[in-house]
Amino acid sequence: MFLCCVNANPARLQSASEKTDSLDVKELLKSAYEHQQHGRYEESREVYDQAAKQLGEITPQTAEANLKLQQGLIELDRLTGKTSAAIKRLEAAIKQTPDQPLLHAVGARLTYETGEYNKAHQYVARALALDSDQPLAHLIQAHLLTDAGKINEANEGYRWFVRYYNRAQPEDAETLLQIAEGATQYARWNSVSQIFTFVINTVCPDALKADPLAWQASYISGSILQEKYNRPQAADEFTAALKINPRAAEVYVALAFSAIESHDFDLAVKMINRALEINPRSIDALLTRCDLELINGQYQQALKTAQSAADINARSQLVLARLAACYLLLDGVPARESLAELFNADEDSETKTTSSRFTKLTVDLLKQNPKPGYFLYELAQLMEMKRRFVFAEFAYLKTISLMPQLSGPKSSLGMLYMQMGKTELAQQTLDEAFKSDPYHVRVSNMRKVLGVLESYGAIVTDHFVIRYDSKADAILGQYMADYLEEIYPELAAQFGYEPPGKTQFEIYHDAKGLGAHQWFSARMIGLPWIQTIGASTGAVVALTSPTAMKEPFNWASVLKHELVHVFTLQQTKYKIPHWFTEALAVRSEGSARPQRFNQLLVKRVPKGEIYSLEELDGVFVRPKSSENWNFAYCQSLLCADFMVEEFGEDALKKLLTSYQNQRSTEEAVKECFQISLEEFEKRYHAYLKKITASLKGYRTESTRSFKELQKDYEADQKNLALAGEYAANLLSRRKKQEARELAQSVLSRNPAQPQAALTIARLELLSEDLPAALAIMQPALKAKTDDVELLGLAGKILLKQKQYPEALAIYEAAHKKYPYKTEWLQGLAIIYRHLTEDHKQKEALLKLVHLDPTDVDSMQELMYLYQSEGDLKETLHWGQAALQIDVLDPETHECLAETALKLKQPELAIREYRVLLQLDGKNTEARYQLANALFESGKKQEAETEVEQLLKLNPDHAAGRELKAKL
Template identity: 70%
Template sequence: MPAPISKNSLLSFCIITLLLILPSVTCDLSATERKSSKTIDQLIKSAYEHKQHGRYAEAIEVYDAAEKQLSDTSPKLKDLKWQILLGRIDIATLTGETAQALKRIHSALEQIPDQAKLHAIAGKLYYETGEYEKADTHVTRALSLNSDDPLAHLIQAHLLTDSGKIEEANEAYRWFVRYYNRTQPEDSETLMLIAEGATQYARWNSVSQIFNFVINTLCPDALKADPLAWESSYLSGSILQEKYNRPQAAKEFSSALKINSQAAIVYVALARSAIEAHEFDKSIKLIEKALKINPKLIEALLLQCDLHLINGHYDKALKTAEIAFTINARNQSVLARIAACYSLLDGVPDRAKLALLFEDPEDAGNTKKANPDATRFTTLITKLLKQNPKPGYFLYELGQLLEMKRQFSFAEYAYLKTKEMMPQLSGPKTSLGMLYMQMGKTDLALQTLNEAFKADPYHVRVSNMRKVLGVLESYGLIATEHFIIRYDSKADFILGQYMAEYLEQIYPEMVKQFGYEPPGKTQFEIYHNAKGLGAHQWFSARMIGLPWIQTIGASTGAVVALTSPTTMNEPFNWAAVLKHELVHVFTLQQTKYKIPHWFTEALAVRSEGSARPQKFNQLLAERVPKNEIYSLDELDGVFVRPKSSNNWNFAYCQSLLCAEFMVEEFGEDSLKNLLSAYQKQLSTPDAIRQCFQIDQQEFEKRYHRYLQKIANSLKGYETKSTISFSDLRKQYEQDQNNLDIAGQYAYQLLRLRKKQKAREIALDVLSKNPKQPQAALTIARLELLSEDMKSATEVLQPALNSKSPDPELLELVGKLLLKQNKFQEALKLYQMGHSKYPYQTKWLEGLAQIYHSMDDSANLESTLIKYVHLDPANNKSMKILMQLFLDQQKYENALYWGQQSLYVDVLDPEIHQQIAETALKLNQTDLAIRELKMLLHLDVENEAMRFLLAKTLFDSGNKKEAVVELDRLLQQNPNHVKAIELKKKQ
């Protein structure tokens, strides 16, 4: 009996004819040949499994073995040869050996020139290498041989798209929906091709049910038909990823990698998710892994290019894009990256030039018309438009890339033009809506995002941003001369009033400082808890469309948003945050967003006017001695891709100190001069050279010396030991007579809760040297476990070194003395601590407690002023300062500290009352009335203050308002004698 012919057999007509004429040939196949044929089937199956699992080298070896056996059989089993050919081609494309794959195809076409599938594969490979004419020839041939070849139809649709024939392309993608309905295929390969084509049709025509069908039916069916079809999990994950459903996308990508751990394209998808989550180091590793598997993977190269753009490394980005260009010179995504690099390196064209360039696609090749002074950018565009008059994907991605670099005007034009060219794309609508949110154009944003949501209701960021707009619509609005404040009118009524007043108060100072005034009004939005979500979640969704962002305030340069301080567990100085973000508005707009991230942060942090935060000093003390200092080129990257909050804080610290260094080294005008250089669109190296007459390398060398000087002045900050516990133990075991090592070892043992061993070693050390600080701390802390403060103090006292005291030991002795009310003794220690370590707040905190207990108001006042300078969110000290000045009848000073206190806690009724009473003493009636009204907004039942408000209104001649307040008071308390008497006077 002949070997059975499978349903999908591709035996040529001549072989079939031969079998009909000479049946004895097949009937006489020997048992050996039948056995051999079966073995080949097994080999091919094994090779396929290796390939799908990513074991490409093993798959090739097995295909080689199968091909060798196949060459010995007679007749040649072409169905098996076909399977081997397809497997080899697939491996070649998955590993970047496209030329080898094409060579095999052409060799096969010489033998079987009328094989539709071979032509379709050739069309796909030529399309992926940018040889569109050859791709079209093969696709046309494939469809003439088999009008229902899915791969040929897919490549044809892509070719139509890239030639600007959008309507025809749309019909070509629609074919997949009709084909599925007509034929109901069940094999995995066909189902995946249908899924890809149908998904594109769904994107273009806003058919959301197709997305559901692809994810929930086609992809699972493909995987059911072939459990090794990792491509199905990848495709469903990609669709979920583009809708920002990251958790589900991650599960699908994980499923794909469980089947094929060498699927390079999946690592690219994971890298894209990592970039969106600002996990940039992770993304770099994933991209490198993908490129190791397939060095010519366009998607990996493009993502690598994007990372360079994010970091501001435009030269590196261009080199990477140019590598991708050598692989596919027609790919719209590749061309978009090159165009973005040209713009950022040579100067971003304005909207007028862009409009001129795109207004007449038919005559786009006329460079003189597009731009008399042709640039690399305009040359690229005119060539592209000649090939494709509707390059929607190119323009859309270019807009996204330049929006990322805050070129909002360019991005807006790009999105609008893309909508005009390819109105069926939902992406430009989404991006345009998001962009309008960045620009503060909320009315346009709402209209555009609603349109985007209809086109793509599964897009998480669109959905979140529409919810933000819903919340924002319910907010109150305060319009001043230069600002619009949007706030929760119920929860943040008071905060909104004070913010508006503060912003107008500092505005003239900012205009003078920067020599610039932003056009139009700047919008500030303050987000509160709403609809079951926290204020910070709303703020985050407002800025990025997703529920988490690291900061509490952010500026796009056109709009500022922040989390309401009234919702925070940790207080912060909201006035300082407002000023910080307003600096960004000035500097970003003034330089047309050319200013580096580190410099706008340097100016913003410096504008706050307070001392360096304690966390900055701690990081300086830890990192600078180890030379762990970022270069200026690295700083921008750290702001967008910090590995940790410490890295992020150190980037702020370094930026601030770079500004301080410039002022010290080059004078007060240095910051203004550098800002002016960026305003002229100079790069950092050119700006430094122009402003300071040295190159960037010399500038950074001097700057690093300055950092060393600052770090050397910071004493007493606890830094991590450079000796690990295991090394410390080894050193102790090798030399137990080294008392410093022994003391440190004992203290580490205590921290690991090995109390008995710690006590033994520490006591031994102290018996030989009572001044060893770590041993003394060990015993003292053990004594304190039983609350024996006297013994603890006694063991610590000998270890105190007045010239160079151990800060931890000094602090512990001071705290013990305070607990025992030994203020005079404690005073000496805290004065010593503050003298030795002036940048630490704990010594000032202790001194304040001592001076307060000793009723030393003069020293308490000076101490608290220093304390607040180091900690501008220290509301408790501000309130005490206000009371101190009230006691001294220094009402102007008291009023100042009361107002400073409100910048931290605007909902403190006690401060509002004290400000009101102080204002009356200074005859500032309007201020007193305002503060009394705010107080009563917080404490509506306060009869005494309502009467004071009524009386103040009456005395100032505002009798109508006074009557209203008296009526309210008498409703609360009809027997209020003073209110009754005052009302009789009306």
């Protein structure tokens, strides 16, 4: 018995050892998986390697553990872009266990993602032969059928996931995630919105419940929400995914896509780079980078990026769409007839032999996939983004005919029709799209816009259709229509071109609880915010109604600006660079360069912060700040001014013609001006420096911090200018006592030191002691200081004290030194009015309105000045100019009506009196004048109506009763 016991113990000890080792392997695999799901990929690989070593020492190996090991390592390779290693590892695993369906399904996914579709088919067939319910194999099979153009079979493939879920009720996270992906695709194709809700609210949460580390569940939910433009909830889901796995490359790509849609392109670049750091072979990241390069007009670079993606998967419809977009933008877009021939041609037709890169790519694709819906849909979106509307429309329509089950192309086509001003087609298309996808936020918003437009009135002229809120903007709409027709001949002559058809202008007002600007934004992008107050697609113009804005703007300038875009974009078939169409549009407004532009020139040009022409286009699309955006406009305008000064009056027309002939900027500059683009920019930058040097009175912001200023002062306390600056900074930080003591110390040594005097003056004003504040500044004023702040404060005090002659000296001197600053002109206009120097007042006002085309008060003042002088034509001019800012001002209309009568323009007078009565129906004198003008114009019946109304309001109106007797 002893020997038996001795012989038996080793066996029992070996069994216990194996059991312990198996337990260790299980724990190691669990730990490796946790590392992997948390994005700790290096640590995960180390632990998997430990598990592999441990597993190799166990006899026999457990099949389940080995499968988890191989599956984990393959997925780790896949997530980090080591596709070749993943495939080799897979092939070795299959040799070891050839009858494992999951491995064949994983092989199908790997080869599908690398474009090896024949191998992927083989893996799918083997996986399903071993397990007819293998979810991953079914998913890849459906994808392969889609890419072969077998849409009905693919649809059944995606439908399988819905049926399988209902039949098997799986609970493991991996299967639930695959069901979420397949069922969502079925929902997209068949407009089953309930499935989207079910996936987001049930399937993905169940997957997370089964596996709290399944970050992919949050990613899938976020992707669905992002697709429906539900950005806030999508962002929450992506954040949740990154909380689990901060190195999930897919999520960073999704965030990059969101950033592009929000025009935060710097963030998009950051997200793309992050994704590619994690997975250098992420096709989605490369394609998103390609999209960004296309947005920026970097077509050659975009092509290189697309080719990098094609090196990974040359069969992907999404990759081929980017290649095709690059070819079209670089080589030119075929005519619609050629496109129709290409997609309808037989294999033996002549179209098949066409040598263009786009045609060859398309022909090769059609041989493999007769229904490349995703290729066409992606390509249409890219071309729409580049304003190639005709091509985009063709591609959307073709996609819908090939894959009518896709809701995306219908939504995009409806939005495109809105861009093109085809609202009836848009209404029909968006209604159909909404039935297919009621969760699409932009579609929903655009349908609401169409609902608002339906209630709008329309003014149709020879060249325009003006849509407007007939209750709120009836007056504005008519004035806009007249103005557009007035400027149309001028622009047609200037550009030597006329847009075909009538251009539609839409003026949005407050409606249905939303503000005018929200409706305008929704009209342009389907979302509630856009930076500008007016925008043009090249086919349609929309703007926020000035009557709904708190801050006034010159609506005539905005209309002209946007109409120039219509001319230039259509004339060049949208080939004109963004900077040049903006240069022409801003220049057309005819106003002086805005003060904000001058301030930016003074701030940036001396530091060499000047954009190249290529950079300018990018700034318009992706401004980091409103300052960058304004400087892009400023530089564009000055580039146009430079061309005229350097190369003659016809320089702009020459360049526009070159763009019309589809030249690049480099080619166009060489063709028009016989110099290289490099030389052109060198001269242009010199011109900017010359302009900047001429500007006076614009202070550059100090880059020195308060601490640096303090340090400099303490190191050089005898420097009175530095001490004065430091005192002023102390006061701005509410250190009043320190500021006072230092400023007084400075003034005791130099009473004319401006910043110290300004500091004490401001302290005196805290107690409203104006004389004391003014007295402390007198030495600096007598010394003829150039300090803008001190001059401004002294001038304001003198105006407040009505010491006009004394104020005049300051304002005239300051204006002479700083002619572009409107504050001096505003003060001069006030002073001249009080001194009854009408001629000088008029001069100041004329300069003011040139510098500030929104200064309606100055325009009205000019109107009354000219009226008092009896200059009726100028009275009329400035009254009409004032209406281009405030069209609802009754006094302006009254003045215009009276002036029109004196000028013997009864039709204009009648119109102005009618408008005046719309604004002030109880104005009996205006009604009498209207009735009298109608009578004298031979419109007796209309005159009688007005007289009756007048006498109802005032039965004792003598002139009215007399007029009635004549009738």
